[in-house]
Amino acid sequence: MTAPFPGARAAGDGTHSATADADRTDAEHADANYHLVGAPLDATTTFQPGTRFGPDRVRRFAGTFDDYDRRTDSSFSEAAVLDGGNVRAWNDVPAYLDHLTAELRAAVIDEAVPLTIGGEHTVTRAGVRATEPDVLVVLDAHLDLRDEYDGNPLSHACVVRRCLDGLGGSDHPTVDEVVVVGARTGSREEWERSESEDVTVVPPENAGEWSDHVPDLDGRDVYLSVDIDGADPGFAPGTGTMEPFGLHPREMRDVVRGVAPHCVGFDVVEVNDRDDGQAASLAGKLLLEFVFEHAASGRD
Template identity: 55%
Template sequence: MFPGAAADRESADYALVGAPLDRSTSFRPGTRFGPRRIRHHAGGFEDFDHRTGAKFTDRSVYDHGDVGPTADAAEYLDFLTGTLSDLREEGATPLLVGGEHTVTVASVRAVDPDVYVCLDAHLDLRESYAGDPLSHATVTRHALAVADRAVLLGARAGSEAEWERAAEADVTVVPPEDVAEWSPDLPGTGTPEPFGIAPSEGRRLVSAVASACEGFDVVEVNDRDDGQAATLAAKLLRRFVHDHAAEG
């Protein structure tokens, strides 16, 4: 269980779902361990948040546990979408913890937002990657089948075709130099890309958009570091909950 997620399903304002998918990671696998590591490394945080004056244990967060992957990726995403949709219909804001980035496709389908906002090094606008139309490198394209627009914060890597697609009116790319100081990325992810934003800037961005969001994902955390990435992911999730609740 995510530390501090003390609510039951019926009374929850937020519902955390683990999605340990690890099928299309193209460089360093290990995202199957992401949900477990994020929960584990959240254990050292103080319950009280001085910025909002609230305790995380009072935020009515329910941990649904993990939705384990199946052999068929499309079927898995459909089932995960259904799980998230059910929780949302019951009044909870979904918090998805991955798992490779592909699981975000289910989150977007469940929430059906007007705008998809993503903090990522990669454009993920491919139609397919290595012959796989449900690769982690296709997430933004799938999101645009649901959302009207995509805003990609810190994106700095993609193929020539992806950059051409990103130039269209429904995609806004905000490069790292426009949102943060230069900083090396954390190592515990599948496809690391240097010159990312600093963790403090990531926190500021999450806080800035939290009140307008209908769901939140943290994905692509693996087991290839000493817990830095999982610790940051857990802290950003908590930051989202506090700021979303404070503005709600």
């Protein structure tokens, strides 16, 4: 049995297991401002797998955090977050993304903001499909702009490209613009794609300045995705593809705070079980920061 994210209410009959429509009630969803689900997809991870453990691990290590936030004078438990448990993953990635999209779209229909804990970064595609934002902002060490990786266009290394360009002739929603904050590595093809007008890359050394002066996003719906490997691996070693010279936690926090008021959806992804909880702790804290800032902005 999965315990809910600390401060959130468990959905359904209290078993808090894989999502099942039969366990839902209209009342509990109607009064929720945020719907949280775990998406433990671990199908295309490279180098160090283990993202299947990410959702429960983030929930566990978030248990040490205080409910009250002095800066916003608010409590997480009063933000009306409903934790629907984990959407059980399987290795048919297209089918899983369809299923996850439907779960997240149900939150949108209920006029709640979907929050997703991954799982590999591929799950962001479901969040974008469900919320149909104008802009995708990503905190990430990697560009994730490959058209395919090892022959797979739905690899976690391709997720930003899929959100921009779609897949083949599919009619799934795509974004108009992507901002990748913290990127410091990519293939030649990816760097060439990043030179297009619809992509902005903010290197780690410029992240602080960018968050201090977030470009005008008023009137534009934003989806924010935090790949935990955007952090320097000294702060978050529990991830699949560590990349040195990365972001500090406070820089990631400031980006989350700056973007959150414009967001229609959020996820934090790529946490695995290969450290002592540093990555999961940072992921959970950034999710808290998102909710505190988003709720304070009145967007919900």
